[in-house]
Amino acid sequence: MYTAMPMQQRGLSFGGFIFGAFLLVLLSIFGFRLIPAYIQASEIKNIFVTIAHDPDMQKASEHDIKASFERRASIDAITAIHADDIDISTDEGRPVLNASYSVKVPVAGNISLIIEFKPSSEGK
Numbered sequence: 001m002y003t004a005m006p007m008q009q010r011g012l013s014f015g016g017f018i019f020g021a022f023l024l025v026l027l028s029i030f031g032f033r034l035i036p037a038y039i040q041a042s043e044i045k046n047i048f049v050t051i052a053h054d055p056d057m058q059k060a061s062e063h064d065i066k067a068s069f070e071r072r073a074s075i076d077a078i079t080a081i082h083a084d085d086i087d088i089s090t091d092e093g094r095p096v097l098n099a100s101y102s103v104k105v106p107v108a109g110n111i112s113l114i115i116e117f118k119p120s121s122e123g124k
Contacts, residue, residue, distance in 0.1 A: 045119040048097040052121035097121040
């Protein structure tokens, strides 16, 4: 006759649940603090690409390109960089805009994260 072995219980203990919930909350805090910096970096890159592909900016002076960036940045409330932080060069008659900046994101107390961004109007 066949006797069945007792089944072992499986599942998550209360301590494991609390630890998992703590990790989830910690990751959420980091995420909510970092998302605005990444959104602003994406907006800066989009402005760079828009200016680089704008037919009116193909023959514009460096001053005009920076003024165009300032106007567009003020509309999008960009505060991470200013027009003076932009390096402008030309490639086959098209302006290429590059910048390098860092953002300090306070996490909790005296703990901060520093994120470095290098937006460019090129497809990198």
